Amino acid sequence: MSFYKNFEEYNLEATESVKEKYAKIIEGVGEDVSREGLVKTPERAAKAMMFLTQGYEQDPVEILKAAMFKEDYDDMVIIKDIELYSLCEHHMLPFFGKAHVAYIPNGHIVGLSKIPRIVDVFARRLQVQERLTHDILECLNNTLKPQGVAVVIEASHMCMMMRGVQKQNSVTTTSGFRGQFEKQETRNEFLKLISSDLS
Ligand SMILES: Nc1nc2c(ncn2[C@@H]2O[C@H](COP(=O)(O)OP(=O)(O)OP(=O)(O)O)[C@@H](O)[C@H]2O)c(=O)[nH]1
Numbered sequence: 104m105s106f107y108k109n110f111e112e113y114n115l116e117a118t119e120s121v122k123e124k125y126a127k128i129i130e131g132v133g134e135d136v137s138r139e140g141l142v143k144t145p146e147r148a149a150k151a152m153m154f155l156t157q158g159y160e161q162d163p164v165e166i167l168k169a170a171m172f173k174e175d176y177d178d179m180v181i182i183k184d185i186e187l188y189s190l191c192e193h194h195m196l197p198f199f200g201k202a203h204v205a206y207i208p209n210g211h212i213v214g215l216s217k218i219p220r221i222v223d224v225f226a227r228r229l230q231v232q233e234r235l236t237h238d239i240l241e242c243l244n245n246t247l248k249p250q251g252v253a254v255v256i257e258a259s260h261m262c263m264m265m266r267g268v269q270k271q272n273s274v275t276t277t278s279g280f281r282g283q284f285e286k287q288e289t290r291n292e293f294l295k296l297i298s299s300d301l302s
């Protein structure tokens with residue numbers, strides 16, 4: 104299955120089923136789903152939800168393996184400030200922020216764009232930030248088999264902003280380190296580089 108196509112386009116049956124349920128939700132909150140402004144909303148919302156959860160149908164290993172190249176470079180590669188949007192599995196409300204990913208190659212490098220693609224594959228699911236962090240970390244570690252891999256995610260959770268505890272400025276940081284990044288010196292170099300503004 105191509106990961107470049109809109110998920111809802113080739114998953115019409117599932118989209119139709121989600122659409123019917125959104126119509127019930129709209130009625131459930133006391134609205135009239137047949138009024139002009141809402142009549143197409145179940146379909147729009149279903150397409151949006153299918154898009155936001157398309158990661159279930161994508162194979163991150165396939166994505167990485169499509170662009171792994173033999174190369175002797177064995178210093179740190181960092182892709183920082185990768186914007187991410189996910190849905191918390193507790194409230195199905197968005198959490199969003201940035202991922203910073205690094206690895207130290209071990210004979211193979213990977214096409215740079217594949218790292219943000221992997222972030223999206225795991226973010227476009229019902230998630231908790233901790234599992235999202237580890238999913239990205241383990242996928243890179245097991246597929247690339249690098250000398251080390253590091254993932255840091257900083258995110259704001261709408262379920263803590265719009266409702267519940269209603270804290271507008273809290274940011275949650277999660278991190279995971281494998282291989283060389285378990286050494287303090289390497290980890291510190293990575294943390295210094297992601298917090299610096301080189302421009
Ligand atoms: N660890 C973790 N918790 C999350 C994440 N996203 C949302 N949560 C939390 O999931 C918890 C669910 O707690 P519950 O007490 O079952 O739900 P609730 O009554 O809606 O809780 P409140 O949000 O405190 O009103 C809340 O504390 C959320 O803040 C996440 O990515 N990681």
Ligand SMILES: [Zn+2]
Nearest residue numbers: 191193194262
């Ligand atoms: Zn939540």
